[in-house]
Amino acid sequence: MSRQMTGARMVVQALKDQGVDVVFGYPGGAVLPIYDEIFQQNDIRHILVRHEQGAVHMAEGYARSTGKPGVVLVTSGPGATNAVTGLTDALMDSIPIVCLTGQVPTFMIGTDGFQEADTVGITRPCTKHNWLVKDTNKLADTIHQAFHVATRGRPGPVLIDIPKDVQFATGTYSAPRETKLGHYQPKVKGDLARITELVALMEKAERPVFYTGGGVINSGPGASQLLRELADATGFPVTSTLMGLGAYPASGKNWIGMLGMHGLYEANLAMHGCDLMINLGARFDDRITGRIADFSPKSKKAHVDIDPSSINKVIHVDIPITGDVGHVLEDLIKVWKSRGRKVNKDGLAKWWSQIEQWKLKRCLSYKNSDKVIKPQYALQRLEELTRGRDRYITTEVGQHQMWAAQYLGFDAPNRWMTSGGLGTMGYGFPASIGVQIAHPDALVICVAGEASWLMNMQEMGTATQFRTPVKQFILNNERLGMVRQWQQLLHGERYSHSWSESLPDFVKLAEAFGWKGIQCSDPKDLDAAIMEMIDYDGPVLFDCLVEKHENCFPMIPSGKPHNEMLLGDASTEGAIQAGGAVLV
Amino acid sequence: MSALKIKKGASSHSAYDLRDPNAEVIGSHTLAVLVDNEAGVLARVIGLFSGRGYNIESLTVAEVDHEGHRSRITVVTTGTAAVVEQIKAQLGRLVPVHDVHDLTVEGPSVERELALFKVAGTGEKRVEALRLADIFRANVVDSTLESFVFEITGTPEKIDAFAELMRPLGLVDVARTGVAALARGA
Numbered sequence: 001m002s003r004q005m006t007g008a009r010m011v012v013q014a015l016k017d018q019g020v021d022v023v024f025g026y027p028g029g030a031v032l033p034i035y036d037e038i039f040q041q042n043d044i045r046h047i048l049v050r051h052e053q054g055a056v057h058m059a060e061g062y063a064r065s066t067g068k069p070g071v072v073l074v075t076s077g078p079g080a081t082n083a084v085t086g087l088t089d090a091l092m093d094s095i096p097i098v099c100l101t102g103q104v105p106t107f108m109i110g111t112d113g114f115q116e117a118d119t120v121g122i123t124r125p126c127t128k129h130n131w132l133v134k135d136t137n138k139l140a141d142t143i144h145q146a147f148h149v150a151t152r153g154r155p156g157p158v159l160i161d162i163p164k165d166v167q168f169a170t171g172t173y174s175a176p177r178e179t180k181l182g183h184y185q186p187k188v189k190g191d192l193a194r195i196t197e198l199v200a201l202m203e204k205a206e207r208p209v210f211y212t213g214g215g216v217i218n219s220g221p222g223a224s225q226l227l228r229e230l231a232d233a234t235g236f237p238v239t240s241t242l243m244g245l246g247a248y249p250a251s252g253k254n255w256i257g258m259l260g261m262h263g264l265y266e267a268n269l270a271m272h273g274c275d276l277m278i279n280l281g282a283r284f285d286d287r288i289t290g291r292i293a294d295f296s297p298k299s300k301k302a303h304v305d306i307d308p309s310s311i312n313k314v315i316h317v318d319i320p321i322t323g324d325v326g327h328v329l330e331d332l333i334k335v336w337k338s339r340g341r342k343v344n345k346d347g348l349a350k351w352w353s354q355i356e357q358w359k360l361k362r363c364l365s366y367k368n369s370d371k372v373i374k375p376q377y378a379l380q381r382l383e384e385l386t387r388g389r390d391r392y393i394t395t396e397v398g399q400h401q402m403w404a405a406q407y408l409g410f411d412a413p414n415r416w417m418t419s420g421g422l423g424t425m426g427y428g429f430p431a432s433i434g435v436q437i438a439h440p441d442a443l444v445i446c447v448a449g450e451a452s453w454l455m456n457m458q459e460m461g462t463a464t465q466f467r468t469p470v471k472q473f474i475l476n477n478e479r480l481g482m483v484r485q486w487q488q489l490l491h492g493e494r495y496s497h498s499w500s501e502s503l504p505d506f507v508k509l510a511e512a513f514g515w516k517g518i519q520c521s522d523p524k525d526l527d528a529a530i531m532e533m534i535d536y537d538g539p540v541l542f543d544c545l546v547e548k549h550e551n552c553f554p555m556i557p558s559g560k561p562h563n564e565m566l567l568g569d570a571s572t573e574g575a576i577q578a579g580g581a582v583l584v
Numbered sequence: 585m586s587a588l589k590i591k592k593g594a595s596s597h598s599a600y601d602l603r604d605p606n607a608e609v610i611g612s613h614t615l616a617v618l619v620d621n622e623a624g625v626l627a628r629v630i631g632l633f634s635g636r637g638y639n640i641e642s643l644t645v646a647e648v649d650h651e652g653h654r655s656r657i658t659v660v661t662t663g664t665a666a667v668v669e670q671i672k673a674q675l676g677r678l679v680p681v682h683d684v685h686d687l688t689v690e691g692p693s694v695e696r697e698l699a700l701f702k703v704a705g706t707g708e709k710r711v712e713a714l715r716l717a718d719i720f721r722a723n724v725v726d727s728t729l730e731s732f733v734f735e736i737t738g739t740p741e742k743i744d745a746f747a748e749l750m751r752p753l754g755l756v757d758v759a760r761t762g763v764a765a766l767a768r769g770a
Contacts, residue, residue, distance in 0.1 A: 124627060124631055125631055128679070183682055184679050308673045308677065309674045309676070311673070312666065312670070
């Protein structure tokens with residue numbers, strides 16, 4: 001193979017050498033040379049999306065369900081700006097994405113050329129790093145570096161902007177092993193003295209809790225395995241953020257459910273009342289902490305994070321450990337075992353009986369109905385009928401997302417794809433296509449609300465074209481449910497623009513794209529309808545008409561601490577006060 | 585003005601740092617940031633400050649190693665100890681950043697700034713300006729019959745003091761470089 005080649009061929013060669021098997025993209029003037037190269041090969045599969053935002057969310061679904069970086073290819077100008085929401089989403093949730101954008105030729109940069117945008121300028125704050133490549137000889141190196149940066153340390157999106165003349169020009173290709181990766185080598189091993197300090201606290205703790213996050217998933221399946229080993233050996237309870245679901249199995253004996261604004265009563269009270277909090281790869285997000293001043297006031301806190309800037313950002317911790325969760329857990333287990341596997345058995349027994357007391361609140365109970373489908377019931381049936389299958393779940397953003405997190409159980413990592421940090425409506429449907437591309441034989445379900453789902457519905461064509469049998473399970477309440485809930489609690493029940501007007505006939509819409517459409521409104525028909533969706537060999541749009549005014553509980557109102565949760569409709573009056581009202 | 589008035593947060597006056605790291609005292613910190621001299625690196629650093637709501641009091645940047653393509657950015661910022669720690673961590677995770685040092689807390693350091701002052705006037709004011717410039721060891725780098733341009737080097741406080749004195753004497757224009765700083769000792 002000649003090492004001299006055009007920039008466009010280099011792009012394809014570098015992707016192959018990086019082990020890329022699929023690219024999500026959309027062609028345009030400034031990437032035509034690269035598309036010409038894609039046309040002339042068969043190793044890399046190209047998934048033609050219908051909108052560039054969809055491409056990035058698909059790549060995110062692909063990345064999160066495989067642990068490999070997702071690759072996006074779009075054109076200059078609008079192609080790049082359309083990708084911005086997806087890049088920001090990936091940055092917030094630490095998803096490795098490599099985004100290649102076309103650019104006007106170097107000699108036209110700065111002239112306001114056709115489809116010119118300052119792509120590296122626009123994406124600088126929403127990528128982990130980005131590059132504008134002006135010399136074909138540097139293109140291959142830059143792509144290899146981009147994969148390195150996207151996947152090392154805290155993963156994230158990177159972008160390479162490639163002017164069209166750089167794609168046409170000939171240069172020398174360098175393989176990944178010949179590339180100098182520079183000084184970017186984040187530390188993965190935690191400080192052993194600090195780890196030992198933490199073990200000493202774990203041996204004495206009366207009320208410990210593991211607070212786990214997306215970092216455990218990003219660290220790889222090995223980290224989830226170590227977490228299970230440690231939790232089961234110590235008997236400490238485990239709660240998780242939205243992003244960390246599946247790292248510890250929902251069926252595990254130490255699982256106390258998701259925490260946070262819509263987390264479980266027992267999980268939040270355990271966080272509030274613990275004496276030792278062990279944060280593994282979570283970042284004290286505001287959805288988790290509630291009012292900072294009252295966050296877990298009596299606990300010693302340890303924080304394991306690969307990103308030093310996450311530590312002491314929001315909550316001051318007693319034992320900061322910078323490192324990869326998997327590496328730190330490995331050392332932690334070693335030290336704990338070598339010191340005699342000690343735990344405070346009496347303290348733990350009391351702690352668990354307290355947690356069992358809290359569980360008796362049955363905070364997820366709701367009033368079911370035999371007339372109308374309750375959204376919680378729909379998810380319970382979905383869980384019941386799909387559990388044990390090779391199942392992947394994505395979600396859109398809103399009430400349905402929180403209900404899905406509450407009522408679906410995840411026993412393995414990388415099975416749950418949701419937009420946590422950015423809260424991007426329109427994420428779930430394209431993400432489900434990305435997951436299905438990576439796992440063609442799996443059952444991939446997007447739990448959606450009708451409003452979120454419509455935001456990227458153009459990707460129906462993509463699903464049809466690439467025969468991805470994704471199941472879109474839409475909990476249709478004809479409302480922007482979460483917005484409506486906040487307006488009810490906070491804005492005197494003035495429901496300003498929070499209903500879905502002029503909705504399409506979803507069954508006909510499905511048929512128009514060659515999908516199967518199912519509508520269900522009667523609880524008695526629900527099981528059969530869900531089975532019909534699962535058994536159908538192809539994409540399904542499931543229009544599940546649910547109760548329109550159901551609120552999502554439990555809920556920690558804005559500006560309140562964990563121990564002031566709302567459990568149901570009776571207790572919501574005046575729940576959010578002036579101070580909390582300004583919070584999101 | 586008391587001779588013992590020590591600026592909070594600045595250790596250039598003392599080898600001892602007696603501040604409580606958790607105290608909510610807002611202090612001035614001089615950060616030295618070593619970066620790859622690549623396109624956009626300054627925009628990354630500045631964007632980080634504006635995007636996360638941190639202050640920049642002064643900023644200087646120039647390539648310091650031509651072969652290694654390294655630049656040194658000196659930023660003077662203000663914040664509580666916790667905020668400055670966060671700024672350091674945020675800077676540290678930018679890919680082209682090699683090293684971040686908080687010269688204010690990491691031991692004694694020297695800080696210097698260069699400034700040019702244009703002072704216009706005639707008669708007694710002109711003589712007085714020249715006399716004060718001599719006391720401050722400022723050099724005359726341009727002169728006409730009605731004006732001087734002085735060049736002065738020193739700590740930002742010294743330059744502030746010189747500016748105060750020049751104002752009534754016909755100060756027309758000032759150009760300041762911002763602080764450059766190095767740790768003392770080997």
